[in-house]
Amino acid sequence: MLAEVITDAYNSLVKTSDFNELKAIVAQLAQAQQRTEQRMEELAQAQQRTEQHMNMLAMRMDELAQEMKLFARGLTQVRADLGGLSRSVGYALENEAYRMLPAFLLRQHNLQVIDRLVRTEIAGEEINIFGKVRRNGQELLIVGETKLQLDERRSNRQEESETLAQLARKVQVVRQSHPGLEIVPLIITHFARPSFIRYAAEQGVIVVQSFEW
Incomplete structure (x- = not known):
């Protein structure tokens, strides 16, 4: 009987081999935790670098936005300057036409200018x-x-049609303010493609190129 009690007590005790095995498992868990903590630290550092990169990117985007605003302002100014230049060149062509058209119209179209040609506004x-x-x-x-x-290589058919439509609108305004008088519509340009000249002639419009006078 005593022997059985001693045997049961012995079997209940943790064997040295089991204890050593438990120690090994704990050590492995500790190493795994250490690796996990190290990995977490690496991830934290990576996140910090990412946040720094994102901040730098945001700053760069702000800089680019400012540069785009400056570029847009500059482009607006360039367009305004080009528009002013275009108007100046257009006025120069008109001023030349006022001087040269009377003789040309008489010579080429039997049209004698009674009053001097002017730039005006009607309605x-x-x-x-x-x-x-x-x-x-x-x-x-x-x-x-x-x-x-008026060059086909730089303007399409739609633009040519818009030019004639614009002239037709002005002719209509003048016709309403001067009823009973026949109107001779014409377009003054430095150069027009032959196809446009023919197209305009079909609409009853005279096209005069500056080199012709």
Whole structure:
């Protein structure tokens, strides 16, 4: 009986081998925890670097936004300057036309200018070339539009149609303010493609190129 009690007590005791095995497991867990903590530290550092990078990126984006604003302002100014230059060149063409058209119209189209050609505004519509002419004793009106260039390689059919539509609108305004007078529509330009000249002629519009006078 005593022997059985001693045997049971012995079996209940943790064996040395089991204890050593437990120690090994604890050591492995400690190493795993250490690796986990190290990995967490690496992730924290990586996150910090990412946040720094994102902050730098945000600053750069702000800088780019400011640069884009400056660029947009500069582009607006360039467009304004180009628009002013275009208007200046357009006015120069008109001023040349006022001097040269009378002789040209008489020579090429039997149209004698009665009053000097002017730039004017009728019913809120700007008329680039306006004046009275006479042909075979009949008094008529000249209504002209200036375009620096009408080149198919730089303007499409739609733009050409818009030019003629703009002129037609001005002719209509003049016709309403001067009923009973025939109107001669014309376009003054430095250069126009032959196809546009033919197209305009089909609409009853005279195209005059500056080198012709």
